[in-house]
Amino acid sequence: MRRITIFSIILAMAASALAAEITVSLDRCAVLNDPNDNSAESKVALHFALPDEVVGQEIIYAELYAPVRLQNQETDLMFELILFPLLSDWTENNIDYENSEAITDSLSAGAYTVSLGSQNEFRLDITSYIMATAAGERTNYGLVATADLLGDDNIRLPENLGLAIKEAAKLKIIYKYMR
Secondary structure (H helix, E strand, O other): OHHHHHHHHHHHHHHHEEEEEEEEEOOEEEEEOOOOOOOOOOEEEEEOOOOHHHOOOEEEEEEEEEOOOOOOOOOOOEEEEEEEEEOOOOOOOOOOHHHHHHOEOOOOOEEEEEEOOOOOOEEEEOHHHHHHHHOOOOOOOOEEEEEEEOOOOOOOOOOOHHHHHHHHOEEEEEEEEEO
16 A cells, blocks of 8 residues: 555656746847957857746756858858857947957857758757756856857858847747646
8 A cells, every 4th residue: 555655646746747848039149250350250149038937947958049041152161159158247239259258158058060051040959058047056147159160261240140140049948847
C-alpha cells in the first residue's frame, strides 16, 4: 500500500509540471560600426525584457530568431555569428562600437556558423543565458552579436538595419511551470 501511495504522489507531481512557450520581441537594437576602421566587423546590440512568468522557472530551451537576409556577392563565404552578454545597461543613443567593448562579457552566450548564400534566418540557441537570467544568477542587460566572416574580410552592416532587426527578431522561451 505504501508503494502505491508513493507512486501516486510521484505521478501527481509529474502531472502538475507543464511546458509553456512564450515569445518576446526586442525592445532595443543598435547596429554598431567602428568609425575609425571600415574593415572592422559590425556588432549588433540587442535587448529584450525577460517576462515575469519565466523568472524562477525551469528553462527548457531559449532561441533568438532573426529573419534577416545578409547580401554578399560571394555567397559561398562562411561567417560566424557570436553572441556575448552585456554587463551594464545601455540605450540606443548611448552605445557605440567603442564603449560596447568595455561592457561586453568575454564568455559567449551562443554561436551560429552559416554560409552567406544559404540563410535568410538565424536561430541561435541562448538557453544557458536565459537559464542564468531567469534563475537570478545574471542580470539581463542584453546581448551583443558580432558577425565574423571566416576569411580576410568582415561583414559591415548598415546602421539603419537596427530598426528592421528590432522589429523582426523574436526570443522564444520554452519553460516548465508548476500548476
